[in-house]
Amino acid sequence: MSNFLLVFHLAIVFVAPIFVIGIVNRVKSLWAGRRGPRLYQTWFDLVRLLRKTPVYSQVTSWIFPIAPLVILATTITASLLGPIVPGYAPLGFAGDFVAFAYLLGLGKIFLMLSALDTGSAFEGMGASREATYSALAEPVFLLGLGTLAWAGGAHSFQDLVIPNGSWAIDAVLRVTFAGAMFVVLLIEAARVPADDPTTHLELTMVHEVMILDHSGPELAIVQYASAMKMTMLSGIIAAVLNPFSETSYPILAVLFSGAFIVLVAVCVGLIESLIARLRFRALPLFTFAAFLAVLTSLVLVTANQGEFH
Amino acid sequence: MDRMLFGTIALVAGAILTVLLPKNRVRVGVNLVSQAIACVCILSDTIPILFGGPELTGVLLWSFPVERIDLRIGAVGAFFLTFSLPMTFLGSVFATGYLAHDIRGPRHVGMHFALLSMVQLSYVIVYTVQNAFAFLVGWEIAALSAWLLVIWDSRNQKIRFAGFNYLVSTHLSLLFLVAGIMIMHGATNSFQFADFQTFLGQPSNARNIAFVLLMTSFGLKSAFFPFHTWLPRAHSAAPAHVSALMSGVIHKAGLFGMLKFILMVGEPELWMGWYLLAVSAMSAFMGVLYTITQRDIKRLLGYSSTENVGICGIGFGLGILGLATNRPILAALGFGGGILHIINHALFKCLLFYGAGSIYRFTHSIDLEKLGGLLKSMKWTGPLFLLGSLASAALPPFNGFLSEFLLYYGLVQPAPELGLGRMPMMLFAGVLAIVGGLSALSITRAFGLIFLGLPRDPHHVDAKAREHPCMIVPMVLHLIGILAIGLCPMLGLKLIEAPTRVLLSLSRTQPAELMTFVPLPLINSLTLISAIFVGVLVVLLVLRFALLPKSNRRHVTWGCGYTLPNTRMQYSGSSFSAPMVAVFRDLLKFLTREELPQGVFPKDGHYDTHCVDGVEQTMFKLLGxxxxxxxxxxxxxxxxxxxxxxxxxxxxxxxxxxxxxx
Missing domain, CATH: 1.20.890 (cAMP-dependent Protein Kinase, Chain A)
Incomplete structure (x- = not known):
């Protein structure tokens, strides 16, 4: 059974990113009244970019070509830790969620460094924004997982997401955490309302402005890694809300998680079609709202601590 | 003990010879040899203790009023000696490169190196003696030698001021220490730590007061917030190796003092743990918040010391909670993580300060807003500084990650005994997370501005400058330490096993081992994660450069349509941290000086903002x-x-x- 789950996990991690981006784009097209590109169009885009000869800025150093590979390596390693189906991750150990967050942090640092490497003021601006908003999202992520760990009495990522304790509180905790995680996902994956991936003005970008000077294989790798990160984070939300456990109903659990990732992608697409990007000044408040949600669930667990370990 | 004594004699003899001998080269040579001999002798005594050997004890008879000094090297003392001595030796090696110009010149550099030997001597005293009087003497030797080392360039008035500031602060710390010791002396009529221990073993008001006094003293020594005000000034004034040693090694004596006090108390009270946790979390947060606004590399690194001693203190606080509630797993993870972070911080912080020194010798500036593009010209310092900063942001697969991992793991442990106290513990994990995020911003900013892009001020490009090998070798050795602990966590845990065991033996339940709480599968998983990351990275590198198109095609950076960019248009340090500063603007204080162009024929204007230390300003205002x-x-x-x-x-x-x- 664990072989089946491993195959599913790796398939989601490596293949689904292409479709997740495809679904988001398709939803946006349909909403705008267009037919939109094929769901796996991203695949052709990546292959085309991989074949191209890159052009580097005159200013860049050896950091620039290496950074995309570090980003991809951290994302792949982190994806082995995060669960998609509750109770299963290829590599789980106590406290693995800390390693997950810090591995992604390493990737982000290299993305920012490659942006600063070009000496462009615009890319420096993007790096500065990315550093700020992701630093603010970090406590939301870790505090949320810490609260789940306390409530569930477990220490590893894969066991955190197994229901434990009274179902009502459990449900509230899970929904709150999923909501907060969704905010983290929007910030980390640079999606509306935290960032607009399709904006045309460099001044208003966060993620896209950092990769202005990336071209060819470097651009492909960064884009693929960023899609993979988004898939991973929606996988975690799916695992948290998944009512089926990996041991008793593996097939249902897998189907639910797969469908849920699609749902998250549809939600992202809908949000992108319906609302505008937040002003930069409002973004810390946006993160703070997610932090408050997590804090509320922490208070809830404290108040009911008799029921938990 | 005999080898230890021989080492100490070698140290003192070396220091005397260094001052008396003629010619700078001879002085430096003799000094390094004597320090090396001392290190080998003393480490041959302390390393067996770290790996399970018995404690060493001895007695030194002295005249009135001390009469008798008991010497004891326990596991904690051995741990501190084992990293302090060789690191200070490496600092002296770095000094030969950093002061190469002075060594060739007429100035007597023997004094400087003799003072480095005296610092070594102070470790031997502070970490071994069991007598408060001798302890204070060792403490004072360290303080005075550090002060004299800081004011090496004493012709500069700013440096003299920074030195004086340090001297006053360090003696304030001494004042609190003496007050604390006097309370214990009053209760026991003795200066022996063994007698203090019997007194501190029983809960009493005097013990509580002594705890607060001593924690304040050790906090001042290790630059905990809000007692950190001397630190940024002293660090930016001192020669690079002195800053490195002060931040990484000398002021770890404060943390040693905390551990020593906890050992003497035996079973601490709950409030002591909360007190230490709160103070430390504040230090960690405020320290890292100040780093993001600094433009002087060494001030930045100085504030980062406040952050890192805060992280160590969070570990100790957690450990005290574990002892007080009789939950050994909290004690093991807290003390283990805290002690491991001491050596981790020493490794990467010394590396970074040496890097700053190397940059200073190369460009004659340590101002972030003037540097840039050094990665291309500094072939060694650049990559070393990058890896050191990644370690300081606690990222895997470097050493800082391991100690912070233990702390996170400890903070989310179930502990029903704490009751409602679990909630603040979770919040401390949240503080650790935001500290992680802020330090990621800070290191990206520092490395990105110094080494990437183009030089912001062309005056600071020296075509003839070279990186001195004596400055590079210590950095490489520190990096080896960082990678060894990072890639092989077992090694790091073995290093701290003995001191953690001593602290765990205070627990009421049967003595426990660190390794039972950080089980082998967990360590293997951590190793595996690092190995997978490195493996995937290597595979990707090979694939990318073997299969995908390579090119040397170069073009100008995309200027978003603007065609005449110049190097001063690059993003600056203050603009990089501006969004984050806007979030925390109430906690930071900025000084703005502006003279804007006015009139029909305006003259050149200027505008600069400068982050000042709010605590220091308030303190000066109050004192004034x-x-x-x-x-x-x-x-x-x-x-x-x-x-x-x-x-x-x-x-x-x-x-x-x-x-x-x-």
Missing amino acids: NGEQVVGNVMRRLPEDTRFSFAIGLAGLLILVSLVAMK
Whole structure:
């Protein structure tokens, strides 16, 4: 059974990113009244970019070509830790969620460094924004997982997401955490309302402005890694809300998680079609709202601590 | 003990010879040889203790008033000696490169190196003696030698001021220490730590007061917030190796003092743990918040020390909670993580300060806003500084990650004994997370501005400058330490096993081992994660450069349509941190000087902002106008009846509570 789950996990991690981006784009097209590109169009885009000869800025150093590979390596390693189906991750150990967050942090640092490497003021601006908003999202992520760990009495990522304790509180905790995680996902994956991936003005970008000077294989790798990160984070939300456990109903659990990732992608697409990007000044408040949600669930667990370990 | 004594004699003899011998080269040579001999001798005594050997004890008979000094190297002392001595030796090696110009010149550099030997001597005293009097002497030797080392360039008035500032602060710390020791002396009529231990073993008011006094003293020594004000000034004034040693090694004595005190208390009370946790979390957060605004690399690294001792302190606080609630797993993870972070911080912080020194010798500037593009010209310092900064942001697969991992893991442990206290513990994990995020911003900013892009000020490009091998070798050795602990966590845990065991033996339940709480599968998983990351990275590198198109095609950076960019248009340090500063603007204080162009034919204007230390400013204001404040109170006392009643009531309340507590 664990072989089946491993195959599913790796398939989601490596293949689904292409479709997740495809679904988001398709939803946006349909909403705008267009037919939109094929769901796996991203695949052709990546292959085309991989074949191209890159052009580097005159200013860049050896950091620039290496950074995309570090980003991809951290994302792949982190994806082995995060669960998609509750109770299963290829590599789980106590406290693995800390390693997950810090591995992604390493990737982000290299993305920012490659942006600063070009000496462009615009890319420096993007790096500065990315550093700020992701630093603010970090406590939301870790505090949320810490609260789940306390409530569930477990220490590893894969066991955190197994229901434990009274179902009502459990449900509230899970929904709150999923909501907060969704905010983290929007910030980390640079999606509306935290960032607009399709904006045309460099001044208003966060993620896209950092990769202005990336071209060819470097651009492909960064884009693929960023899609993979988004898939991973929606996988975690799916695992948290998944009512089926990996041991008793593996097939249902897998189907639910797969469908849920699609749902998250549809939600992202809908949000992108319906609302505008937040002003930069409002973004810390946006993160703070997610932090408050997590804090509320922490208070809830404290108040009911008799029921938990 | 004999080898230890021989090493100490070698150290003192070396210091004397260094001052007396003619010619700088001979002096430096003799000094390095004597330090090396001392390191080998003393480490041959301490390393066996770290790996399970018995404690070493000895007695030194002295004249009145001390009479008898007991010496003991326990596991904690051995741990501190084992990393302090060789690192200070490496600092001296770095000094030969950093001061190469002075060594060739007429100035007597023997004094400087002799002082480095004296610093080594102070470790031997502070970490071994069991007598408060001798402990204070060692403490004072360290303080005075560090002060004299800081003011090496004493012709500069700013450096003299920074040195004086340091001297005053370090003696304030001594004042608190003496007060704490006097309380214990008053209760026991002895200066022996063994007698203190019997006194501190019983809960009493005097013990609580001693705890607060000593924690303040050690906090001042290790630059905990809000006692850190001396630190950024001293670090930016001192030569790079002195900053490195002060931050990484010398001021770890404060943390040693905390551990020593906890060992003497035996079973601590719960509030001690919360107190230490709160102070440390504040240090970690405020320290890292200040780093993001600094433009002087060494000030930045100095504030980062406040952050890192805060992280160590979070570990100790957690450990105390574990002991007080009789939950050994908290004690093991807290003390283990805290002690491991001490050596981790020493490794990466020394590396970074040496990097700053190397940059200074290369460009004659350590101002972030003037540097840039150094990665291309500094072939060694650049990559070393990058890896050191990644370690300092606690990222895997470097050493800082391991210690922070233990702390996170400890903070989310179940502990029903703490009851509602679990919630603040979770929040401390949240503080650790935001500290992680902020330090990621800070290191990206520092490395990105110094080494990437183009030089912001072309005056600071020296075509003839070279990286001195004596400066590179210590950095490489520190990097090896960082990678060894990072890639092989087992090694790091083995290093701290013995000191953690000593602290765990204070627990009421049967003595426990660190390794039972950090089980082998967990360590293997951590190793595996690092291995997978490195493996995937290597595979990707090979694939990318073997299969995918490579090119040397170069073009100008995309300027978003603007065609005449210059190097000063690059993003600056203050703009990089601006969004984050906007979030925390209430906690930071900025000084703005502006002279804007005015009129029909304006002259050149200027505008600069400068982050000042809010605590220091308030302190100076209070000290400067202190008599005025007291005067105001004194004047109101007889005039305002309500005010005098209030003061009288408050006084009465304090008196009654003092009587009630008796």
